[in-house]
Amino acid sequence: MFLREWEDGDIESLYQMSSDPIVMEYFPALLSKNHSERFFEKMKTHFAEFGYGLWALETKQTKEWVGFTGFLNVTFYASFTPAVVIGWK
Numbered sequence: 001m002f003l004r005e006w007e008d009g010d011i012e013s014l015y016q017m018s019s020d021p022i023v024m025e026y027f028p029a030l031l032s033k034n035h036s037e038r039f040f041e042k043m044k045t046h047f048a049e050f051g052y053g054l055w056a057l058e059t060k061q062t063k064e065w066v067g068f069t070g071f072l073n074v075t076f077y078a079s080f081t082p083a084v085v086i087g088w089k
Contacts, residue, residue, distance in 0.1 A: 003055035003069070005047060010056055011040050013065040017089065046072060054087055 017023050018031035018039075031039065046053035054070040069088040074081050 001066070002058050002060060002063075004058060006040060006043050006056050010065050011037055014040055014068075017067065023089070043068075 015031070015033050015036040018036050019033075021030065024030050043054050050073065052071055054068045054072060056065060057067045057069055058065050067089050070086075071084050072087055074083040074085055
């Protein structure tokens with residue numbers, strides 16, 4: 001596996017994964033195309049602002065996009081914030 005920054009071509013793969021009922025079984029809802037596009041933009045903005053975020057994952061052999069993993073700032077107020085969460089899908 002390789003970690004890399006998001007590329008425009010990742011939007012369709014993100015949408016396909018996020019609209020798959022099996023992949024999203026333990027998430028609150030499937031994501032629409034629009035929501036997937038907003039998530040993509042949020043990841044790019046987070047990287048630009050903080051220098052880290054959720055990295056795109058691709059296979060070493062085929063360079064196929066297979067998901068994402070990394071760190072995100074918690075953006076809501078809670079007793080434990082400020083904080084960073086580990087995310088993956």
